[in-house]
Amino acid sequence: DAGVTQSPTHLIKTRGQQVTLRCSPKSGHDTVSWYQQALGQGPQFIFQYYEEEERQRGNFPDRFSGHQFPNYSSELNVNALLLGDSALYLCASSRLAGVYTGELFFGEGSRLTVL
């Protein structure tokens, strides 16, 4: 049983470009949350997807958007990249209310560098 898989693992972009990151949740999970982790900081919540809808959103600009597909996999899109978008982007997989059940699984992350 595969856990949470994220792709790509590393990528380099230049300012102004757009990026798409992908996440496949653990089998049986229907909820995907995305987090941004800057160097030396704790992760920050971007948004959460359930039943192909964005359920909650953190304090991130509209340049950050997402999508969830019928198979529960998810994409995070960032437009008009800024240097400050350089970070590790983490995907967390769960069933709904996983924050309160403790059944929460994270991927290895996608490390984005913006030059």
Added chain:
Amino acid sequence: KNEVEQSPQNLTAQEGEFITINCSYSVGISALHWLQQHPGGGIVSLFMLSSGKKKHGRLIATINIQEKHSSLHITASHPRDSAVYICAGGGGSEKLVFGKGTKLTVNP
């Protein structure tokens, strides 16, 4: 606003030592998670606490709801325990609010 504060920021120990990492959280957090992050970046969930105490192997997590404080203890520490340990809280929503993490180094 949910907030989580961890201490210490960095911790160095000798193999075999007993280790404690502390976490204080704000009103509104009802589920407290302890997570482990290795240098590659992946995060592993260790415990989720809403009350009491949990134990898994050499790891023990406790929570005091009245004082809004949780601790993660590692007994008989080993170099393979070296990692960043993160406390995160959830309350009223599905999002987790993370502390900045404690970088633990256990020397042989």
